[in-house]
Amino acid sequence: MLRRALQLGLGRGLLGRRLGTHRGGSTLGKVEGSGGYRGSWVAPVSSYVTFRTRDPAHDGKTVGRLGEGDQNGKMSEIKKKIQSVLPGGAWNPPYDTSYLPPEHSDVVIVGGGVIGLSVAYWLKRLEKPRGAIRVLVVERDHTYSQASTALSVGGIRQQFSVPENIQLSLFSVEFLRNINEYLAVVDDPPLDIQFNPSGYLLLASEKGAAVMESNVKVQRQEGAKVCLMSPEQLRNKFPWINTEGVALASYGMEYEGWFDPWCLLQGLRRKVQSMGVLFCHGEVTRFVSSSSHTETTSGEEVTLKRIHEVHVKIDRSLEYQPVECALVINAAGAWSGQIAELAGVGKGPPGTLQGTKLPVERRKRYVYLWHCPQGPGLETPFVVDASGAYFRREGLGNNYLGGCSPTEEEEPDPGNLEVDHDFFQDKVWPPLAQRVPAFETLKVRSAWAGYYDYNTFDQNGVVGPHPLVVNMYFATGFSGHGLQQAPAVGRAVAEMVLDGHFQTINLNPFHFSRFYLGEKVQEHNII
């Protein structure tokens, strides 16, 4: 309180500035500031950082400078102001503008889901010195009612086919294990991530056995604790499984299982907030950018774009605020395709880099929760059948949850999040009942649907800057494994932003240009 009072008191011409700035576009601060800004932006990615002492509370509108000459004359006035602002004082700000985002932020992160918050966390954690960059997270829905993070089933596994995915997941599991060291906030209780170290059990038919074997080899090389099991061993270990049609199974002994995504989200939010990241409840509706023309080495003419302003529309209001920024991070999950389009990605003749869209779209996925009194017990891992149907235990009361990804032709309309119960009857239940005969009698208790941030190109993440919209960075497209990779992806993006290249895990294969070049990073284990 004292601190705020002081800021207010010392802000010269404070009231005037507030009135001037609070609605709409042009502001004093911006005019003063932007001269140096627009002209001088030539530096490589790592050098946009501005230095500032650490101060999360400043919102740009309340800061003033100490007057140069007329200070003594102002002192009594300032004192009065301080007095009136101190508790019990009569000062009322004419308008409350605290809900508006700041007018300037070094980095604007679009989307406050687990990926966006993780990027914010790592940016703040890796910045040097502390408080060097200002980070703003724009999230349009604080209830996260449609965000994939809150609607996921929280699984984490290393049983992928692409080494990068395995590494990301291994990093993340280490993060989750030490979550109370990474996300510790003084005076706040420790987080309980509710990790179930129960492992994933992937089943393969004869056709898939060879692929599974080679995948497990890669996984072991990367350090995952995965073992192969024959149908015989499978029967011994999990007598409730019908091994008909199963040729091989791979089972994660460690680091795999499921956890509470909501806890991770809240933990990140709490930590990031304490580190001085700003949040804004609003929707990104527009980018203001400039373009310039260059030639590539092969002589092609390309248009480079740079985003200067992000327009944030305030929730349930017509009001919007332009936020001047140096960098935009597209972490809008299932909606990141739209955000990319807003920035002009994919607007160009087809077949060129300019005309290459971000191939990330919403795909609706159902999750059903059922009760089965005779169902498998406490040892139940996260089982993924060769048919693609999966289930896991939920709590102790013989409840299970599971689902299945539809085929390309059966993709439901992603317009809303309504659940199709016939899908369970037709597509999920039959394979599961065949695999686990106990599931022949069960009762569906509830169900929900969520959106995969589905990469139609190769079902893998898109990480790093766009080659043409030079200051838009992607962290999206994880197609159903984004939650478990979020801690690592956040770090990768932060490294890219701060150092200009990846350091911990090399995610160069996940660069946007693969869509143009047609180089798929195909992940076989998509659930």
Place this chain on the structure above:
Amino acid sequence: MGLGKTKPLHLVMPVWNRGTRGIRGLSRAVALEGSQKKGRSLLQFLADRFYDVQALREYLLQKQVLKVHQKNRPFTYIKERFGPHAAGAYFILKQGGAVKFQGKEWIRSDAHGHFSLDFLKFQAVPVEAVNASGCAINYQGLDSLLALKELRSLWLQRCPHVDDWCLGRLHPLANSLQELSLAGCPRISERGLASLHHLQNLRRLDISDLHAVSNPGLTRILVEEMLPSCQASLLGSNSLPGPGEVSRPGEPHSPNPVTSPDMATTTSRNPALDLSRDSKYPYSNVLLARFPVGHPSAHGPLRHPWPPLAKRPEPPWPPRVPANPSATNAALVKTGLGLCSSFPR
């Protein structure tokens, strides 16, 4: 990054920069001006120090964590020189626990933490029992234990840093481990216990006084179902030897006293072990952990006013349905909790 000097790099709002720096810089300016604004410089002082105090506390928090890590670092030299068994024993003794080599007496450190290094000569003799009760052993420290391939009994009672993640990695001991006591570990929940199904040779399992387990009666039944040849104990852990009594080898545990079979007694807590009162580990209080954030007043006006936390979106989540209470009771009646009172050898 050292870019402070390069002017053009002040890309975003140089004015703003000066302004903020001013908050700290001001105190200097004021001091130069003289004493007339003493009150203000005091405020300034406090405001300045606020971050320092905060930084200091963050530092102390880190120190605490670091201390546990320090205690759990592996003794690679001993391992290379004297083999994994000696290294494991050394690690446990250093931590204040006790170890028993096959066919030898229990070894433990004295009140000052000293112990004789005679066991380094045992070399080929494997460790068969470890009592690490009350030790600061954590996930990392388990490395030393997992190398003990012939470990038959393991006591990890009241270990503050043993959690579900640790249980998830006990599977390398599956071939040898027969007895495991986890009584009173404040961070172990039913989620970790589920991963004990790897330990197929387990005969006895003490899972009493686990405050993070939400449903002890049902959990015990489910654990017994999962490990059919094992007896899981829920009763008070008084009867199992603590580190002090361990020096009586060979003596079987006195059977747990059979008390009234109702739930109240089975979950009654030994006050001496009740770690949940020590509010350092409020893990049982899941609610608190779930919605801990953001009472804005707690941190003064310096926090950005992020709107109050939304509850978990209702319809789809939580899918967690509480364990069916009637099923629990029925099952409890069926088994009769008295059954677990004596361990068959």
